[in-house]
Amino acid sequence: MTGRISIGVLLCVCCYTIHYSIADDIQDNACYKDENGISCHKTTYKLTRLESSFVGSIKEVVLTDGTELELKTLSLKPLIFELPNFLSEEECNHFRSLAHDIGLEPSQTLKEKTENTNFNILDLDGDRKLSVPEMRVTIEEAFDVYPHDEDILEMYAETGLDANNDGFITPNELNKLKPSDLQRYVRSFVQNQPEKHARLSNQVWLYPDNSTDSVFERIQKRVSEIVALPIELVKLSDFQVVQYGIDGHYNAHYDSTPVDSKYPCCVRFDKRNCRICRYMTILFYLNDVQEGGETAFPVADDEMFNATEVKLDKRNLFQKCDEAKLKVLPAKGKAVIWYNHFIDNTTQWLGQLDQYSIHGGCPVKKGKKWIGNFWIKVTDNKDEDIKRMEKFI
Numbered sequence: 013m014t015g016r017i018s019i020g021v022l023l024c025v026c027c028y029t030i031h032y033s034i035a036d037d038i039q040d041n042a043c044y045k046d047e048n049g050i051s052c053h054k055t056t057y058k059l060t061r062l063e064s065s066f067v068g069s070i071k072e073v074v075l076t077d078g079t080e081l082e083l084k085t086l087s088l089k090p091l092i093f094e095l096p097n098f099l100s101e102e103e104c105n106h107f108r109s110l111a112h113d114i115g116l117e118p119s120q121t122l123k124e125k126t127e128n129t130n131f132n133i134l135d136l137d138g139d140r141k142l143s144v145p146e147m148r149v150t151i152e153e154a155f156d157v158y159p160h161d162e163d164i165l166e167m168y169a170e171t172g173l174d175a176n177n178d179g180f181i182t183p184n185e186l187n188k189l190k191p192s193d194l195q196r197y198v199r200s201f202v203q204n205q206p207e208k209h210a211r212l213s214n215q216v217w218l219y220p221d222n223s224t225d226s227v228f229e230r231i232q233k234r235v236s237e238i239v240a241l242p243i244e245l246v247k248l249s250d251f252q253v254v255q256y257g258i259d260g261h262y263n264a265h266y267d268s269t270p271v272d273s274k275y276p277c278c279v280r281f282d283k284r285n286c287r288i289c290r291y292m293t294i295l296f297y298l299n300d301v302q303e304g305g306e307t308a309f310p311v312a313d314d315e316m317f318n319a320t321e322v323k324l325d326k327r328n329l330f331q332k333c334d335e336a337k338l339k340v341l342p343a344k345g346k347a348v349i350w351y352n353h354f355i356d357n358t359t360q361w362l363g364q365l366d367q368y369s370i371h372g373g374c375p376v377k378k379g380k381k382w383i384g385n386f387w388i389k390v391t392d393n394k395d396e397d398i399k400r401m402e403k404f405i
């Protein structure tokens with residue numbers, strides 16, 4: 013068995029207002045702010061990160077167009093902020109109607125789409141056999157399907173995989189099952205159980221070829237100003253609108269991937285032999301949800317963070333949303349922003365993935381939920397990123 017062992021490596025809730033202008037935070041003297049957002053001289057490009065000293069702090073921000081916003085810190089690990097009324101009612105409606113006109117399609121994760129017969133067997137405790145939870149997590153990671161422990165036992169009974177019926181799968185027992193047969197079993201298992209998919213929603217990419225409209229341009233500038241990143245970098249972002257119906261959810265996941273020298277970061281929509289790299293996520297709520305649909309961060313500011321425990325017990329938000337350390341309530345126009353990565357000290361560019369940034373969408377209980385995902389994409393190749401940014405200068 014090829015084992016892979018995964019080892020895990022005073023909330024102050026009060027309101028405190030700081031009068032603040034983003035201009036004070038702009039990268040350095042080589043950057044400036046005008047009605048187009050933040051611009052910098054290309055030799056000085058570096059990533060920046062907003063600062064916050066405690067959870068609950070509120071900064072009042074005035075944008076160049078006069079818009080007044082409140083930036084509230086929701087968590088430090090990962091660094092998360094919320095901004096009520098970041099989008100106007102009209103802007104929310106604009107994105108929804110555009111998404112509707114283009115047409116939304118069922119969301120499918122990469123693992124659901126592709127043949128996967130070369131997956132990791134997750135023997136988390138290293139005892140060279142798979143317990144029921146370890147098999148469950150193996151299936152979750154391989155196929156983005158979330159069975160319950162009882163489903164695993166049913167699978168053993170139906171396939172005869174657990175030959176000696178002791179609830180553990182040894183390498184010998186596992187060898188009798190072909191990966192392609194396991195994949196077939198899992199796909200047929202999940203067919204009529206939509207809640208056991210990692211993700212249940214419809215989605216559409218807006219502006220995939222960088223074509224844009226005046227509303228979107230306005231939002232890009234607003235994002236650039238708020239997060240104090242160059243407008244040219246913000247313009248490299250992807251924007252996706254997602255709609256969740258009743259029971260619609262997205263189990264906890266990372267929006268980005270750990271640094272890995274074997275796989276470079278993907279550029280735009282080319283997803284072959286590369287990994288997805290998104291420095292920041294800016295999530296917009298495009299409507300008010302009647303009930304449910306919170307954005308959950310299972311381990312936000314969790315002093316007891318343990319990567320193995322996250323894998324085993326914290327990702328199934330369809331079942332366990334209430335156990336999340338932080339749940340953000342949807343509200344039309346609100347933006348939630350967080351950092352998926354740290355900044356690399358040497359390059360001042362994309363650094364390590366923040367393991368605390370795992371998050372997802374709780375099931376919608378009543379009504380519909382519409383969101384926009386705005387991902388600030390930064391790759392591990394700064395020079396190439398700058399070349400791509402230059403076409404917007």
Ligand SMILES: [Ca+2]
Nearest residue numbers: 135139141142
């Ligand atoms: Ca084990």
Ligand SMILES: [Ca+2]
Nearest residue numbers: 174178180181
């Ligand atoms: Ca056995």
